[in-house]
Amino acid sequence: MQILQRYRYLHEALARTAAGQLPARGDWDLKLGLCRHLYEDAEAAESLRKRIPQMRTSAAVLNKEPDPCLTLLMDELIHARNDYELAVGIYGIIRPAMLAAYRNHMARTQQIVDQPTIRVLRQAAYDLEEQVRWGEELLEALRSAGAYDEAATASFAAKLQACLDAAGGVDGQGERSKDIPVRDRSREPYRLPHRSVRDPRSMGPTTLARTGSPLKSGDPVERELVMKMRVRQEEMTACELIAAVYYSQRNMPWAFYYDLARHIWDEARHAMFGQAALEADGYEWKSRPQYTSDYDVNAPKLPGAQYTWLSIGIEEGAMISNGKKKEYEWCRDVAKHPLMAQFQDYDWADEVVHANFGRRWSPELMGEELPFVREVAKRELNHFWGEVGAAQQQWEAEAK
Ligand SMILES: [Fe+2]
Ligand SMILES: [Fe+2]
Known part of the structure:
Protein backbone atom coordinates (compact mmCIF):
# COMPACT_ATOMS: atom_id res chain seq x y z
CA MET A 1 0.00 0.00 0.00
CA ARG A 176 17.64 5.18 1.35
CA SER A 177 20.16 7.89 2.07
CA LYS A 178 20.38 9.38 5.52
CA ASP A 179 21.89 12.48 3.91
CA ILE A 180 18.71 14.33 3.05
CA PRO A 181 19.19 16.50 -0.04
CA VAL A 182 18.79 20.26 0.34
CA ARG A 183 16.63 22.70 -1.57
CA ASP A 184 18.25 24.29 -4.57
CA ARG A 185 15.98 26.24 -6.96
CA SER A 186 12.90 25.49 -4.85
CA ARG A 187 14.00 27.93 -2.15
CA GLU A 188 11.98 30.40 -4.24
CA PRO A 189 8.31 29.70 -5.05
CA TYR A 190 7.49 28.86 -8.67
CA ARG A 191 5.44 31.56 -10.42
CA LEU A 192 3.18 31.17 -13.42
CA PRO A 193 4.24 33.44 -16.29
CA HIS A 194 2.28 36.66 -16.90
CA ARG A 195 1.99 35.78 -20.59
CA SER A 196 2.03 32.42 -22.29
CA VAL A 197 4.96 31.40 -24.45
CA ARG A 198 5.36 30.04 -28.00
CA ASP A 199 8.77 28.97 -29.24
CA PRO A 200 10.00 32.00 -31.21
CA ARG A 201 12.43 29.81 -33.17
CA SER A 202 9.66 27.77 -34.76
CA MET A 203 6.45 29.76 -34.28
CA GLY A 204 4.94 33.16 -34.96
CA PRO A 205 4.65 35.81 -32.23
CA THR A 206 1.85 35.71 -29.66
CA THR A 207 -1.08 38.08 -30.21
CA LEU A 208 -4.51 38.96 -28.79
CA ALA A 209 -6.03 39.05 -32.32
CA ARG A 210 -7.34 36.29 -34.60
CA THR A 211 -5.14 36.44 -37.69
CA GLY A 212 -6.21 33.40 -39.74
CA SER A 213 -3.97 32.04 -42.51
CA PRO A 214 -3.23 33.24 -46.06
CA LEU A 215 -5.99 31.92 -48.37
CA LYS A 216 -5.80 30.19 -51.75
CA SER A 217 -8.93 31.53 -53.47
CA GLY A 218 -10.17 34.04 -50.93
CA ASP A 219 -13.84 33.13 -51.37
CA PRO A 220 -16.00 33.68 -48.26
CA VAL A 221 -16.55 29.96 -47.52
CA GLU A 222 -12.82 29.26 -47.68
CA ARG A 223 -12.19 32.28 -45.48
CA GLU A 224 -14.61 31.10 -42.80
CA LEU A 225 -13.46 27.47 -42.99
CA VAL A 226 -9.78 28.33 -42.62
CA MET A 227 -10.59 30.71 -39.76
CA LYS A 228 -12.43 27.85 -38.02
CA MET A 229 -9.37 25.63 -38.44
CA ARG A 230 -7.15 28.32 -36.94
CA VAL A 231 -9.54 28.95 -34.05
CA ARG A 232 -9.36 25.23 -33.24
CA GLN A 233 -5.54 25.20 -33.55
CA GLU A 234 -5.29 28.17 -31.21
CA GLU A 235 -7.21 26.39 -28.44
CA MET A 236 -3.85 25.75 -26.80
CA THR A 237 -4.52 29.05 -25.05
CA ALA A 238 -7.57 27.45 -23.38
CA CYS A 239 -5.37 24.53 -22.20
CA GLU A 240 -3.02 27.04 -20.63
CA LEU A 241 -5.81 28.87 -18.84
CA ILE A 242 -7.24 25.66 -17.35
CA ALA A 243 -3.70 24.56 -16.49
CA ALA A 244 -3.21 27.79 -14.54
CA VAL A 245 -6.41 27.05 -12.60
CA TYR A 246 -5.27 23.46 -12.01
CA TYR A 247 -1.90 24.62 -10.71
CA SER A 248 -2.91 27.61 -8.63
CA GLN A 249 -6.14 26.37 -7.01
CA ARG A 250 -5.08 24.23 -4.03
CA ASN A 251 -7.07 21.97 -1.70
CA MET A 252 -9.95 21.08 -3.97
CA PRO A 253 -11.38 17.52 -3.96
CA TRP A 254 -9.48 15.14 -6.22
CA ALA A 255 -12.50 14.96 -8.56
CA PHE A 256 -11.83 18.61 -9.48
CA TYR A 257 -8.29 17.91 -10.67
CA TYR A 258 -9.45 14.74 -12.40
CA ASP A 259 -12.08 16.69 -14.38
CA LEU A 260 -9.71 19.53 -15.21
CA ALA A 261 -7.07 17.12 -16.50
CA ARG A 262 -9.64 15.81 -18.98
CA HIS A 263 -10.64 19.39 -19.79
CA ILE A 264 -7.02 20.35 -20.57
CA TRP A 265 -6.43 17.32 -22.79
CA ASP A 266 -9.71 17.90 -24.66
CA GLU A 267 -8.67 21.45 -25.53
CA ALA A 268 -5.28 20.14 -26.68
CA ARG A 269 -7.09 17.63 -28.91
CA HIS A 270 -9.13 20.51 -30.32
CA ALA A 271 -5.85 22.30 -31.07
CA MET A 272 -4.70 19.14 -32.85
CA PHE A 273 -7.96 19.08 -34.85
CA GLY A 274 -7.11 22.51 -36.19
CA GLN A 275 -3.46 21.68 -36.81
CA ALA A 276 -4.39 18.47 -38.66
CA ALA A 277 -7.02 20.17 -40.84
CA LEU A 278 -4.70 23.06 -41.75
CA GLU A 279 -1.85 20.72 -42.60
CA ALA A 280 -4.09 18.35 -44.59
CA ASP A 281 -5.24 21.27 -46.76
CA GLY A 282 -1.82 22.90 -47.04
CA TYR A 283 -2.37 26.08 -45.00
CA GLU A 284 0.48 27.60 -43.02
CA TRP A 285 -0.22 27.99 -39.29
CA LYS A 286 2.99 27.62 -37.33
CA SER A 287 4.76 30.75 -38.51
CA ARG A 288 1.54 32.79 -38.22
CA PRO A 289 0.85 34.95 -35.13
CA GLN A 290 -0.46 32.76 -32.31
CA TYR A 291 -3.60 33.84 -30.43
CA THR A 292 -2.97 33.59 -26.69
CA SER A 293 -5.80 35.73 -25.27
CA ASP A 294 -7.53 33.11 -23.13
CA TYR A 295 -4.46 32.87 -20.93
CA ASP A 296 -2.92 36.31 -21.35
CA VAL A 297 -6.02 38.44 -20.77
CA ASN A 298 -7.19 36.33 -17.82
CA ALA A 299 -3.78 35.71 -16.23
CA PRO A 300 -4.12 38.16 -13.30
CA LYS A 301 -7.57 36.88 -12.32
CA LEU A 302 -8.38 34.50 -9.48
CA PRO A 303 -8.75 30.84 -10.49
CA GLY A 304 -12.52 30.95 -9.81
CA ALA A 305 -12.95 33.92 -12.16
CA GLN A 306 -10.72 32.26 -14.77
CA TYR A 307 -12.66 29.01 -14.76
CA THR A 308 -16.01 30.83 -14.69
CA TRP A 309 -15.01 32.92 -17.72
CA LEU A 310 -14.17 29.80 -19.73
CA SER A 311 -16.59 27.12 -18.56
CA ILE A 312 -19.68 29.26 -17.95
CA GLY A 313 -19.02 32.34 -20.08
CA ILE A 314 -17.59 30.68 -23.20
CA GLU A 315 -18.53 27.00 -23.00
CA GLU A 316 -21.99 27.10 -21.44
CA GLY A 317 -22.60 30.19 -23.61
CA ALA A 318 -21.83 28.13 -26.73
CA MET A 319 -24.52 25.62 -25.68
CA ILE A 320 -27.12 28.32 -25.04
CA SER A 321 -26.48 29.98 -28.42
CA ASN A 322 -26.24 26.60 -30.21
CA GLY A 323 -22.86 27.86 -31.46
CA LYS A 324 -21.19 24.46 -31.44
CA LYS A 325 -24.10 22.79 -33.24
CA LYS A 326 -24.05 25.52 -35.90
CA GLU A 327 -20.29 25.17 -36.44
CA TYR A 328 -20.71 21.44 -37.02
CA GLU A 329 -23.65 21.88 -39.42
CA TRP A 330 -21.86 24.63 -41.34
CA CYS A 331 -18.79 22.42 -41.91
CA ARG A 332 -21.02 19.51 -42.98
CA ASP A 333 -23.56 21.38 -45.15
CA VAL A 334 -21.95 24.61 -46.37
CA ALA A 335 -18.21 23.93 -46.51
CA LYS A 336 -18.88 20.20 -47.18
CA HIS A 337 -15.58 19.38 -45.51
CA PRO A 338 -15.79 15.85 -44.05
CA LEU A 339 -12.70 16.10 -41.85
CA MET A 340 -13.69 19.41 -40.27
CA ALA A 341 -17.29 18.21 -39.90
CA GLN A 342 -16.05 15.18 -37.97
CA PHE A 343 -13.77 17.34 -35.83
CA GLN A 344 -16.58 19.80 -35.06
CA ASP A 345 -18.92 16.92 -34.20
CA TYR A 346 -16.51 15.66 -31.52
CA ASP A 347 -15.60 19.19 -30.45
CA TRP A 348 -19.29 19.84 -29.78
CA ALA A 349 -19.56 16.62 -27.72
CA ASP A 350 -16.54 17.64 -25.64
CA GLU A 351 -17.95 21.12 -25.05
CA VAL A 352 -21.14 19.63 -23.58
CA VAL A 353 -18.88 17.86 -21.07
CA HIS A 354 -17.01 21.10 -20.35
CA ALA A 355 -20.17 23.12 -19.71
CA ASN A 356 -21.11 20.44 -17.16
CA PHE A 357 -17.68 20.78 -15.54
CA GLY A 358 -18.36 24.50 -15.33
CA ARG A 359 -21.71 24.07 -13.62
CA ARG A 360 -20.11 21.62 -11.21
CA TRP A 361 -16.92 23.48 -10.30
CA SER A 362 -17.35 27.20 -10.92
CA PRO A 363 -19.90 27.59 -8.06
CA GLU A 364 -17.57 25.66 -5.77
CA LEU A 365 -14.57 27.81 -6.75
CA MET A 366 -16.56 31.03 -6.31
CA GLY A 367 -18.36 29.90 -3.14
CA GLU A 368 -21.63 31.06 -4.74
CA GLU A 369 -24.72 29.63 -6.43
CA LEU A 370 -24.97 29.30 -10.21
CA PRO A 371 -27.03 32.49 -10.87
CA PHE A 372 -24.33 34.57 -9.15
CA VAL A 373 -21.63 32.73 -11.09
CA ARG A 374 -23.41 33.43 -14.39
CA GLU A 375 -23.43 37.14 -13.55
CA VAL A 376 -19.69 36.96 -12.84
CA ALA A 377 -19.21 35.23 -16.21
CA LYS A 378 -21.00 38.08 -18.01
CA ARG A 379 -18.70 40.65 -16.43
CA GLU A 380 -15.62 38.58 -17.18
CA LEU A 381 -16.73 38.22 -20.81
CA ASN A 382 -17.25 41.99 -21.12
CA HIS A 383 -13.79 42.65 -19.80
CA PHE A 384 -12.30 40.01 -22.10
CA TRP A 385 -14.02 41.18 -25.29
CA GLY A 386 -13.02 44.75 -24.49
CA GLU A 387 -9.34 43.80 -24.49
CA VAL A 388 -9.51 41.42 -27.41
CA GLY A 389 -11.79 43.63 -29.52
CA ALA A 390 -9.28 46.47 -29.35
CA ALA A 391 -6.46 44.15 -30.42
CA GLN A 392 -8.57 42.79 -33.28
CA GLN A 393 -9.37 46.29 -34.58
CA GLN A 394 -5.72 47.23 -34.47
CA TRP A 395 -4.73 44.06 -36.36
CA GLU A 396 -7.34 44.65 -39.05
CA ALA A 397 -6.31 48.31 -39.46
CA GLU A 398 -2.67 47.23 -39.88
CA ALA A 399 -3.63 44.45 -42.32
CA LYS A 400 -5.31 47.03 -44.60
FE1 LIG B 1 -12.44 23.40 -27.18
FE1 LIG C 1 -13.99 23.38 -24.11
Missing part, protein backbone atom coordinates in the same frame (compact mmCIF):
# COMPACT_ATOMS: atom_id res chain seq x y z
CA GLN A 2 2.83 2.41 0.86
CA ILE A 3 4.34 1.69 -2.53
CA LEU A 4 1.06 2.42 -4.32
CA GLN A 5 0.86 5.67 -2.38
CA ARG A 6 4.19 6.68 -3.87
CA TYR A 7 3.01 5.84 -7.39
CA ARG A 8 -0.18 7.85 -6.83
CA TYR A 9 1.78 10.79 -5.49
CA LEU A 10 4.15 10.81 -8.46
CA HIS A 11 1.33 10.74 -11.03
CA GLU A 12 -0.51 13.57 -9.28
CA ALA A 13 2.63 15.64 -8.84
CA LEU A 14 3.63 15.13 -12.48
CA ALA A 15 0.17 16.32 -13.56
CA ARG A 16 0.41 19.41 -11.38
CA THR A 17 3.95 20.15 -12.60
CA ALA A 18 2.88 19.86 -16.24
CA ALA A 19 -0.03 22.22 -15.55
CA GLY A 20 2.20 24.79 -13.86
CA GLN A 21 4.83 24.60 -16.59
CA LEU A 22 2.53 24.46 -19.62
CA PRO A 23 2.09 28.25 -20.15
CA ALA A 24 5.84 28.81 -19.76
CA ARG A 25 6.96 26.22 -22.32
CA GLY A 26 7.41 27.10 -25.97
CA ASP A 27 7.85 23.94 -28.03
CA TRP A 28 4.50 23.05 -29.64
CA ASP A 29 4.97 19.28 -29.47
CA LEU A 30 6.11 19.45 -25.85
CA LYS A 31 3.00 21.45 -25.01
CA LEU A 32 0.71 18.88 -26.62
CA GLY A 33 2.60 16.05 -24.89
CA LEU A 34 2.30 17.70 -21.49
CA CYS A 35 -1.48 17.99 -21.97
CA ARG A 36 -1.90 14.37 -23.00
CA HIS A 37 0.38 12.96 -20.34
CA LEU A 38 -1.11 14.96 -17.48
CA TYR A 39 -4.48 13.46 -18.48
CA GLU A 40 -2.95 9.97 -18.45
CA ASP A 41 -1.40 10.72 -15.04
CA ALA A 42 -4.81 11.74 -13.71
CA GLU A 43 -6.31 8.48 -15.03
CA ALA A 44 -3.55 6.45 -13.35
CA ALA A 45 -3.99 8.38 -10.09
CA GLU A 46 -7.75 7.83 -10.25
CA SER A 47 -7.27 4.05 -10.53
CA LEU A 48 -4.73 4.02 -7.70
CA ARG A 49 -7.08 6.10 -5.56
CA LYS A 50 -9.71 3.39 -5.99
CA ARG A 51 -7.26 0.58 -5.27
CA ILE A 52 -5.45 1.94 -2.21
CA PRO A 53 -8.45 2.09 0.19
CA GLN A 54 -9.29 -1.52 -0.76
CA MET A 55 -6.17 -2.59 1.14
CA ARG A 56 -7.40 -1.96 4.70
CA THR A 57 -6.25 1.64 4.39
CA SER A 58 -8.14 4.80 5.25
CA ALA A 59 -8.89 7.04 2.28
CA ALA A 60 -7.36 9.84 4.40
CA VAL A 61 -3.88 8.77 3.23
CA LEU A 62 -4.79 9.70 -0.34
CA ASN A 63 -4.06 13.35 0.27
CA LYS A 64 -0.74 12.79 2.05
CA GLU A 65 2.72 13.17 0.60
CA PRO A 66 4.45 9.83 1.17
CA ASP A 67 8.12 10.88 1.17
CA PRO A 68 9.83 14.27 1.68
CA CYS A 69 12.53 13.35 -0.83
CA LEU A 70 9.91 12.68 -3.53
CA THR A 71 8.28 16.00 -2.64
CA LEU A 72 11.62 17.75 -3.04
CA LEU A 73 12.11 16.00 -6.39
CA MET A 74 8.85 17.50 -7.66
CA ASP A 75 9.49 20.89 -6.00
CA GLU A 76 12.77 21.12 -7.91
CA LEU A 77 11.31 19.80 -11.17
CA ILE A 78 8.81 22.62 -11.47
CA HIS A 79 11.72 25.05 -11.55
CA ALA A 80 12.89 23.76 -14.95
CA ARG A 81 13.94 26.89 -16.84
CA ASN A 82 13.46 25.78 -20.42
CA ASP A 83 11.80 23.10 -22.57
CA TYR A 84 14.89 20.91 -22.55
CA GLU A 85 15.33 20.88 -18.76
CA LEU A 86 11.68 20.02 -18.23
CA ALA A 87 11.75 17.27 -20.86
CA VAL A 88 14.94 15.77 -19.38
CA GLY A 89 13.36 15.73 -15.90
CA ILE A 90 10.05 14.21 -16.95
CA TYR A 91 10.99 11.97 -19.89
CA GLY A 92 14.67 11.32 -19.17
CA ILE A 93 14.53 10.65 -15.42
CA ILE A 94 11.17 10.34 -13.68
CA ARG A 95 8.96 8.48 -16.16
CA PRO A 96 11.63 5.88 -17.08
CA ALA A 97 12.18 5.24 -13.34
CA MET A 98 8.42 4.80 -12.84
CA LEU A 99 8.20 2.41 -15.79
CA ALA A 100 11.06 0.29 -14.44
CA ALA A 101 9.48 0.22 -10.97
CA TYR A 102 6.06 -0.84 -12.33
CA ARG A 103 7.56 -3.60 -14.47
CA ASN A 104 9.51 -4.87 -11.50
CA HIS A 105 6.43 -4.70 -9.28
CA MET A 106 4.26 -6.62 -11.77
CA ALA A 107 6.93 -9.29 -12.24
CA ARG A 108 7.69 -9.87 -8.57
CA THR A 109 4.40 -9.52 -6.76
CA GLN A 110 2.24 -12.58 -5.98
CA GLN A 111 0.17 -12.87 -9.13
CA ILE A 112 -3.07 -14.13 -7.56
CA VAL A 113 -3.30 -12.00 -4.43
CA ASP A 114 -2.22 -8.80 -6.16
CA GLN A 115 -4.08 -9.17 -9.47
CA PRO A 116 -6.24 -6.04 -9.02
CA THR A 117 -3.09 -3.98 -8.50
CA ILE A 118 -1.36 -5.60 -11.47
CA ARG A 119 -4.29 -4.65 -13.66
CA VAL A 120 -3.96 -0.99 -12.62
CA LEU A 121 -0.20 -1.00 -13.13
CA ARG A 122 -0.45 -2.71 -16.52
CA GLN A 123 -2.46 0.22 -17.94
CA ALA A 124 -0.17 2.78 -16.27
CA ALA A 125 2.94 0.98 -17.58
CA TYR A 126 1.46 0.89 -21.08
CA ASP A 127 0.98 4.68 -20.99
CA LEU A 128 4.44 5.18 -19.47
CA GLU A 129 6.04 3.11 -22.24
CA GLU A 130 4.44 5.34 -24.88
CA GLN A 131 5.32 8.49 -22.96
CA VAL A 132 8.97 7.48 -22.58
CA ARG A 133 9.28 6.49 -26.23
CA TRP A 134 7.68 9.76 -27.32
CA GLY A 135 9.91 11.65 -24.86
CA GLU A 136 13.07 10.10 -26.32
CA GLU A 137 12.17 11.48 -29.75
CA LEU A 138 11.35 14.88 -28.32
CA LEU A 139 14.64 15.01 -26.38
CA GLU A 140 16.53 14.10 -29.53
CA ALA A 141 14.82 16.95 -31.42
CA LEU A 142 15.47 19.47 -28.63
CA ARG A 143 19.11 18.36 -28.33
CA SER A 144 19.74 18.62 -32.04
CA ALA A 145 18.35 22.17 -32.03
CA GLY A 146 21.55 22.90 -30.07
CA ALA A 147 19.98 25.87 -28.31
CA TYR A 148 20.31 24.65 -24.73
CA ASP A 149 23.08 24.77 -22.17
CA GLU A 150 24.08 21.11 -21.69
CA ALA A 151 26.10 21.78 -18.54
CA ALA A 152 23.27 23.61 -16.76
CA THR A 153 20.84 20.87 -17.81
CA ALA A 154 23.20 18.17 -16.53
CA SER A 155 23.42 19.80 -13.11
CA PHE A 156 19.63 20.20 -12.94
CA ALA A 157 19.25 16.53 -13.91
CA ALA A 158 21.82 15.48 -11.31
CA LYS A 159 19.81 17.30 -8.63
CA LEU A 160 16.63 15.46 -9.62
CA GLN A 161 18.42 12.12 -9.70
CA ALA A 162 19.91 12.78 -6.24
CA CYS A 163 16.42 13.42 -4.83
CA LEU A 164 15.10 10.22 -6.38
CA ASP A 165 18.07 8.19 -5.11
CA ALA A 166 17.72 9.63 -1.61
CA ALA A 167 14.08 8.50 -1.66
CA GLY A 168 15.19 4.92 -2.37
CA GLY A 169 13.83 5.19 -5.92
CA VAL A 170 10.24 5.32 -7.12
CA ASP A 171 9.10 2.43 -4.91
CA GLY A 172 11.28 3.41 -1.94
CA GLN A 173 12.75 -0.11 -1.85
CA GLY A 174 16.27 0.92 -2.79
CA GLU A 175 18.83 1.98 -0.25
